Amino acid sequence: MSERNASIDIAKGLGIILVVFGHNWIIAHDHGELFRIIFSFHMPLFFFLSGAVLHHDTAFRDFLAFKADALLKPFFVVLSVWGLARIALSGVDARSYLLGMLYATGNTIEWVPLWYLPHLFLAMLLAWLILRLANRLHAGLLLPVFCMAILLAAGIAFIHMLSQLDAQQFAGLNLWLGNHQGNFPGLPWNLDLIGISTAFVLLGYVMHEHVMHFRFQSWIFTMALLLFTALHFFFDETIDLNMRVYGNRWISTAQALLGIYLLLSVSTCLQYTGKLGKALAYLGASSLFIMIFHSWIEWKVFAILARWISFNYLNASLAFLAGLLLPLLLLSLVKKNKFLHALLLPARHIPKLRTGL
Incomplete structure (x- = not known):
């Protein structure tokens, strides 16, 4: 199952537009209603899509090597180069910068959106292990669905528990890691989020066939849009995983699922729009690179x-x-340079894997 699916690429293209817009001053300066709507589903969407293209029928060593190459390599290369510049030119403390980079949460790195890369690496590995176990036990989709429900419930409960912690308890840790926000920095590589992220990855995997052959149905789309709107109007919950925010477990999860469905529906229609669909698919295929560089x-x-x-x-x-277009220009330059390609992009030939991002 290595074929590219145009609607999935378009969904990622729309998703990365929402990510860039969500980090824009228009959204970020007051965290208003647009922020709450976008954040209620845009990160669950990316975990879901990563699961929809997850292939667990390869050796663990190969899977580990590919995911490390695709996700960890650009994380450490970009932050290492940036750190050297900051240390040399701005006098940033080298020790706290290095420790913060190794800790790898949004509070401990200067390019905040990059927290997603090492965390997705962990979520994909955990999902792979669960799916491999299900395969050995001949459990079909029963075990992944069960684990998905348990992980999501536990992950939400853990986030709600962490929100009650006294930030003063972490003053020493924050000083050590260079976290100037003064809040709980999260567990290393955002392990405290692993239940939520892996649950959406598993959901994407379980729904793979439906996603690959998604059909737009106007009456379901209309009902989903009305329900999504009503939930935001009456409850207005949202999700911000980097800030450890997950609203009411039922409402927030429903909003995330409805948002994913709505965006997949729109993506399915847009794949027939010619140049617009192709442009969005190109954005989706380049979403990892945009994710890395857009915010700065x-x-x-x-x-x-x-x-x-x-x-x-x-x-x-x-x-x-x-923020949306300049990373594409940079990507085209990187592709033409063998050295930069080796530093920032995955290896060209990875057999027997459906690529995630």
Whole structure:
């Protein structure tokens, strides 16, 4: 099952647009309603899509090597190069920077969105182990579904428990890791989120055939949209995994599932729109690279424009375009250079694997 699916690439393209927009000044400066809507499903969507293309019928060593190459390599390369520059030019403390990078949570690294990469690595490995166990026990999808439910319930309960912790208890740890926000930094590699993320990965795997052959049904789409809107209107829960926020377990989970369904429905329709569909699919195929570089680019562009233009919404709109398009330009340059390709992109030929991102 190594074929690319256009609707999945389009879904990732729409998802990465939401990620870039979600980190934009327009959304981030007040964490208003748009923030709550986007964040209620955009990260569960990426875990879900990673599960939908997960292949567990390969040797663990090969799976481990590919995922490390695709996810961990760019994480450590980018943050190491950035860290050397920051240490040399800005006098950043080398020890706390290195420890924060190794700890690898959004609170301990300077390029916050990169927390997703090592955590997805862990979630994919755990999902692989569960699926392999199910295969050996001849349990079919029963064991993955059971583990999915248990992991999600435990993961949400754990996040709610962590939200009650006194941040002062972690002052020493935060100083050690360079976490200047003063809150609980999370467990290393965001292990405290592993239940939630792996649950959505497993859900994507369980729903693989439905996703690959997804059909738009107008009446279900309409009902899902009305329910999604009603839940936000009456309850307005959201999810921010990096900040350890997961609202009411039932409402937030329902909003996430409905958001995923709605975006898959839209993606299925957009694959027949010619150039627009192809452009979105290209964004989706490049989503990992955009994920890595978008935030620094759009906030740097926003800061530069703010020196000359006082209209923040215009600056933020231009910064959004820069955060979405400049990583694509950088990606095209990286692909043409063998050295940069080896540093930042997965190996060209990985047999018997459905690539995740």
